Amino acid sequence: MPARHARLSPSAVQTQLAESLAALRRELELPGEFPAEVIAEADAVVASGEAVDGSDAERADLRDLAFHTIDPEGSRDLDQALCIARDGAGFVVHYAIADLAAFVRPGGAIDAETHRRGQTLYAPDGSVALHPEVLSHGAASLLPEQDRRAYVWRFALDAAGAQHGPARPPVRAWVRSRRQWSYVDAQAAVDRGDAPDALALLAEVGPALVAQEAARGGASLNSPEEEIVATDAGYDLRARVTLPIEDWNAQISLMTGMAAAAIMLERGAGILRTLPAADAEAIAEFRRRVAAIGHPWPDDMPYGEYLRRVDHADPAAPAIMQAASGLFRGADYVAFDGVRPEQPIQAAIAAPYAHTTAPLRRLVDRFVLAMCTDAPAWAREALPGLAETMRRSGSLASRLEAGAVDRVEAAVLHGRVDEEFDATVVSQTKGGSRIQIADPFVTATISDPRDPGSTIRVRLTGTDIGEGRVTFAVV
Known part of the structure; x- marks a missing residue:
């Protein structure tokens, strides 16, 4: 019998989400x-x-x-x-x-x-x-x-x-x-x-x-x-x-x-x-991953052309794009x-x-x-420090986006604990897998290594709006 979980009212969920987002702003010192x-x-x-x-x-x-x-x-x-x-x-x-x-x-x-x-x-x-x-x-x-x-x-x-x-x-x-x-x-x-x-x-x-x-x-x-x-x-x-x-x-x-x-x-x-440019090791790894997914990259095809041909309606597309991100680092x-x-x-x-x-x-x-x-001189003189300014602000923007998405995911899924969802495995992580659910469009990690590109059934086991965390288990 599934465990019981406290369910907040919609207004309480939004209040908790607002407080969590405000805390994120303070944490990042925006x-x-x-x-x-x-x-x-x-x-x-x-x-x-x-x-x-x-x-x-x-x-x-x-x-x-x-x-x-x-x-x-x-x-x-x-x-x-x-x-x-x-x-x-x-x-x-x-x-x-x-x-x-x-x-x-x-x-x-x-x-x-x-x-x-x-x-x-x-x-x-x-x-x-x-x-x-x-x-x-x-x-x-x-x-x-x-x-x-x-x-x-x-x-x-x-x-x-x-x-x-x-x-x-x-x-x-x-x-x-x-x-x-x-x-x-x-x-x-x-x-x-x-x-x-x-x-x-x-x-x-x-x-x-x-x-x-x-x-x-x-x-x-x-x-x-x-x-x-x-x-x-x-x-x-x-x-x-x-x-x-x-x-x-x-x-x-x-x-x-x-x-x-x-x-x-x-x-x-x-x-x-x-x-x-991606090094030889990253390219070889990408070839291995897409071949394992069942969508091999032809040797005579430029990788840009390969990516342009990916059909986003294909269930394996998220795994292919996740694998491709290793070429853009x-x-x-x-x-x-x-x-x-x-x-x-x-x-x-x-x-x-x-x-x-x-x-x-x-x-x-x-x-x-x-x-x-x-x-002008004002622009030229600023060049040495400008790169570091953009690195710093870019890192902050990435952390804000990730933290906000995590918290909204937890709020959207609150009240749906114990429901089951179809998910696509997009990559393997240390000791588990990264999955993507289509509706709602949520990404999460499970503590179960699965093959990228495979489709699995998962159950939502918990949400934490304050921490921006959701947990799933394979059914």
Whole structure:
């Protein structure tokens, strides 16, 4: 006879979850409200209407270009806007990136606070922003029907997505977005055929850039994500697989990051996002694991092509993607000035790459954009410490995400103790296995070694919302 477990009311579960998430914030020492001097400086900069670096005097006027933003539903921190047009048999892509350098005075209160934070942190009970809201949701955000300052990149592509000539630095300009699209609405408009040309052409350019990625040996690990969704009753967990338009839009961002890296390497100073190539041992291990799962990797097939062919509806897909994660380890930031990095490549992209398209949410992007234009002294002088700042904030973001997911999983499953679920084994762990349940989309560990890719039946034996822990046993 199964053991009895105390069952909390839905409101009590949500109260306990809120307390657990608050405790996680305290444990990780997340930043709180912005200091008064930071808010005051941001308000003053916006009220002045002038760029702090005097860049408006030579700013180009590109407000005639029909830019569009594509972001998750409800987003207000809009970093990027795109505009695509045909050019003979090819395309011209304009990509606008929010100009934070026009609002952040080097050495000022905002600058110091953003270095302390590093990046925007996301949690179910609210994000911890990199910049004050008057900037990130207001004057610096590329909101629709507003004149905004931006760095604008221009890419001339042939019909196959290849670029004409070397990367060109962006120009600082005034832009005006025509509409803010959610991913769902943008995908629907493209599918119906009634999207404006500046957006609709992404359906041609995106796949062409994916083909370019395949040709240079790159790979995208587009595995389903465990997404926390706010509901009327609290939170839920769902498997989220990206829409095609998200992947196409990401290719524009990757193209921009590669252009930024190429410019900084040519000039001899900057900061790259690197990833070493998988070593022979990791590749051999991946081959063994997918062969054991029953999906061998052909010797004559690039690993990027193999991953692109994985069917996410296949029950073995989670195990394959988990195994593939072993090929994508060691990502880092590498700053340089005068001496080219020994290893400048981001192996998953198969090219040098730099973070440059999210300056509202990530500190390093503001410096990359500056280094790609006039490389001011304030940007160059910050390079040595910038890599460590991003490592620190990246580690914090990962710990926050993992801790939040664990706690929400425990809350979602509370009250379902003794229920049974179908699960897929995604990997073996020390003394056990990592499993994934499809509904709700939960990952957990069992103390029972099982073959990756196999399907098993498990029973939920306990939950602990405060500690963010769930336990299962094989039936």
